[in-house]
Amino acid sequence: MAKIRAGVLGATGNVGQRFIEMLNDHPWFELTSLAASDRSAGKKYGNAASWRLDNRIPEEAADMTVVPVDPKKVDADIVFSALPPELAKKVETDFAKAGFAVASNASAFRKEKDVPLLIPEVNPGHLALVELQQDKRKWDGYIITNPNCTTIMMTVTLKPLMQFGIEKIYLASMQAISGAGYDGIPSMTMLDNIVPYIGGEEEKVESETRKLLGEFNGSEVIDAPFEVTASCHRVNVMDGHTEAVWVHMADNPSPDEVKKGFLDFDPGLSDLPTEPSPVIEVKEEPDRPQPRLDRNLGGGMTISVGRIRPGIRYICMGHNTIRGAAGASVLNAELLKKMGKL
Amino acid sequence: MAKIRAGVLGATGNVGQRFIEMLNDHPWFELTSLAASDRSAGKKYGNAASWRLDNRIPEEAADMTVVPVDPKKVDADIVFSALPPELAKKVETDFAKAGFAVASNASAFRKEKDVPLLIPEVNPGHLALVELQQDKRKWDGYIITNPNCTTIMMTVTLKPLMQFGIEKIYLASMQAISGAGYDGIPSMTMLDNIVPYIGGEEEKVESETRKLLGEFNGSEVIDAPFEVTASCHRVNVMDGHTEAVWVHMADNPSPDEVKKGFLDFDPGLSDLPTEPSPVIEVKEEPDRPQPRLDRNLGGGMTISVGRIRPGIRYICMGHNTIRGAAGASVLNAELLKKMGKL
């Protein structure tokens, strides 16, 4: 089988580097194009990017010449977008018009009615929006998006709790610095400190969770009817968003019933190369999950939960630039492939 | 006016050192006795204690000879207790029997019906329990306690919200490492990490908050009728507990009304030397309070709040070993003095 040709838009940043790490040696995709800003275009990727991951830059990627973020210059079937928000709307539109499948980690299109906001284990059926999108917009290509990193960790754990009748959710997040981009936060801000604010984050979590868990009725997604209220905080952790969650449910399940829900959760996607096993790992130790110890489980794709207490209260934690960003887009693309959309 | 003679029990630890820092040059109290374990007794305090604060050890304290934790060896009118929980119950009893006023930061007696759990700005009237305590226990002295550090920050901010009819409280804490004692947490545990668990902490916050905001009816304190549900987490911050709080209130006040409640809060205790002004500082910046920048306001006694949002949600933060421990006991002792109990 020939591999699907894949490009990365915004290839030099934190998330762009994670895309390259995940697409290198991917069984289904082949990295054919790295696009970045004019400052980088024309250079070898190895010279254009300041590689910040703690493994070596993949040699093939290092040798590729960076191209501009322009559909005419990008040679690929699908593009993964790690573009900054101010660019994403226009550029992703250009690529979709030009016939590309666009798997985007940017927030620009997440709220659009005809654009799927997708987590394969949560709402694969929302993929049907793609056809409506292409009809309506007259695009040859299309756009699918993955949620905000904070949303993803919690929402995957909410999926197996839907059976109990979710009524209201409280979320307090403790988010890693890599979520703000490499130069996002000065070291003097974070050392011996917490910043109890992340611009726009609470609003994203609150709206995206409801769309993800909403129902697709054949023509649109009806938001899930429960309320989500979030308080988001930055802590001095490199990778891994830790979230304290309270979930009120109509059936008032016990902690053991909730735990069983997590343990039994099987979305049936083990044929996707990036799908971890398990998707949700239940930690038995009283002081887990912890980001440093648990963020790399399942190649950074497993979401760990622990401390399931009456309330229902629990902790969930996952790798924000893998499960919460690049890995989310790659998993979405794998679902596209499985569904015959690529 | 002669100063009141003050001793410190458990003088060598984190909180013991803060007691010495706060009682040194105190206008009402004079440090007359430093008591610690047998390992330290008999040595000069300067040699017995490994001073960990970032100012110099007060010279007079350094020259004092440490005495055993024994009422017969301690020369004082009041003792401040920074004893570990396993010792506090017996030792504090011994001191109260022997006629000392005991202002305790330990948790041993906090739940006892006849022992005041006290924050001067919140429930000064509960001090009346002292007489009931002395009657019942036939003690010449008595014990008063201050709450757990996490409880204090939140409860002070709840006091001015009582007018709106509190119904339910959610709390997610991000707590500093100094709260676990100097040797409490290995550096390998905290670097690049969060520990989403602090043993016993959630239970303490949930019960203490209700006792503090409860009503004294002349013979006992009736717990406040609302529910408190907490999730407590350790983060890599030296000092300063940051807390994300949701407060449901019957009157459904707006964020502006809540802010006004904070700004108008005046417990009328400005004659106490350790009372900060203001007690609650409202931060206007969207990303405050932050522990590194705000924990030392008011000599570490001010509690900062910010991000008052619909919900009502807000952030509160205070210095855990000052406002949340040593300073809490000292402020309680100042209230004792004002009320003529010393």
Next chain:
Amino acid sequence: MAKIRAGVLGATGNVGQRFIEMLNDHPWFELTSLAASDRSAGKKYGNAASWRLDNRIPEEAADMTVVPVDPKKVDADIVFSALPPELAKKVETDFAKAGFAVASNASAFRKEKDVPLLIPEVNPGHLALVELQQDKRKWDGYIITNPNCTTIMMTVTLKPLMQFGIEKIYLASMQAISGAGYDGIPSMTMLDNIVPYIGGEEEKVESETRKLLGEFNGSEVIDAPFEVTASCHRVNVMDGHTEAVWVHMADNPSPDEVKKGFLDFDPGLSDLPTEPSPVIEVKEEPDRPQPRLDRNLGGGMTISVGRIRPGIRYICMGHNTIRGAAGASVLNAELLKKMGKL
């Protein structure tokens, strides 16, 4: 006595904020002018600056209107310069021409033959260069400079060792992040990391040390004849540069003789308000000095030494933005005043 009117150039940055902290309530100087870039000029300082120190912004400073960095807009007898290197050369020249005394923390003029590079405890006699400077340049005002932060800590400790015949110096520094400016280093760079490189730092230390310890022969400063070889590294510490130093000396003094040299060191400047006592503090504990515990000694102006071992090897440590920057300039200005130059 009327106070000397003082301005700060570059008032909004890290070092600028330290200048304001140190000049607020200074017994000899009165803060009359705060100058910063056009972005800030015209605003109240409290609005223009993002105050990052862990005390409150002084109220009077907060209320001052920021002026442009222009001699015609600055009302002062002396200006303290915290300007970035690319601006300092031109702007400081403008101020000196216009008759101001300029006490600069910038590196622009440090190597100029007729500009004193000054540490009051080390080479007060170099101040005589000011007259040569004014003659040669036909300036009404003049410029004096203080060394780089890393240079200062070590050089103060070298002064009492000059008696033993210094022959060669090795220096390995572990420098705090505040030395790079507030936005200087991303948090992702420093967490769980060291950066073994600081651009230009080694060259500065090597040349400045020799000028400081050089001899003024009435017309110029002859560099000290020994070699200095440095390796400079950034570590994840907020404030306080720690330095491991080897000093080879002709007289081959013992560690005890070196220690006595430090203990006996008295530059006779106790009449300067910012001069700490002692200037050099000798720590006896085997694991000191440590930046977190010792950087604030003497209001941040004391330099701590410890671990004096055969070799001679020792550790020195001081507060980089106080003793190593703003405090250095203020102390220099106090020397100017004492010498009748203001």
Next chain:
Amino acid sequence: MAKIRAGVLGATGNVGQRFIEMLNDHPWFELTSLAASDRSAGKKYGNAASWRLDNRIPEEAADMTVVPVDPKKVDADIVFSALPPELAKKVETDFAKAGFAVASNASAFRKEKDVPLLIPEVNPGHLALVELQQDKRKWDGYIITNPNCTTIMMTVTLKPLMQFGIEKIYLASMQAISGAGYDGIPSMTMLDNIVPYIGGEEEKVESETRKLLGEFNGSEVIDAPFEVTASCHRVNVMDGHTEAVWVHMADNPSPDEVKKGFLDFDPGLSDLPTEPSPVIEVKEEPDRPQPRLDRNLGGGMTISVGRIRPGIRYICMGHNTIRGAAGASVLNAELLKKMGKL
């Protein structure tokens, strides 16, 4: 080929866990015995050890029952020792007497004249001491040791410089917290701090380096004739010791000649499974090596160097619990096997 049966002594600690990680799936060794203190003996390893690495505990190891540190209870051909210093002398003697090959990471025997202190790339010929040792001590087994972690990083880089006539070495280390053991350093000690002292470390580096680079004359090792002077410091980094080194050499090579020495270094051990390629990696970037980015190169066995400057000065860095501890012992054991000693 049957695998060699391997045991680990001190299997529950930091280094013990690294041994298990490295021996799991090792092509030549098979993990047959895990020995630890009486507190752990009799339990499943998965229950006895608190696994602190950021990968999963290997399942087979987790299921093994921990045995006491007793030659009669350990089933193995070779034992890897991660014992604490106070136990190592007696226990390792017992195992060597009982016929085991002992590859020790402990310091107990490093200075013994008849015990090889070994780095395969540096002094493989010293292995000949084993026969002298067995003759002299009448042991059926024998002991070989690897150096202290700080010594290893530097000494590997010194080996290719021996050709230039090393005369004197200065070393300033910035060492990771994992070197002190899991509970070795409280978090309050390390946050925002440096500790400029590590007990016994400087003496170890100074003596071990000379033994390693010394000459075996058929009956004993004559220490290398140059002086080593070290200053050792602890910084807040998880793994990876960074070292600033000055090397004086008789031939006075240029930085380019030194760099060529590093690049050309090939100890000819690529048939050892744990040998990295390259052994020494030369970083071209001005700000490398950095522990967070470079410590895992070559599976943690590569030593990175950079900033080769006149002096000769350079930076070297390697993973302290892999290349500097468990990996060092495993590589030594692989050399034993290659040399027919197992």
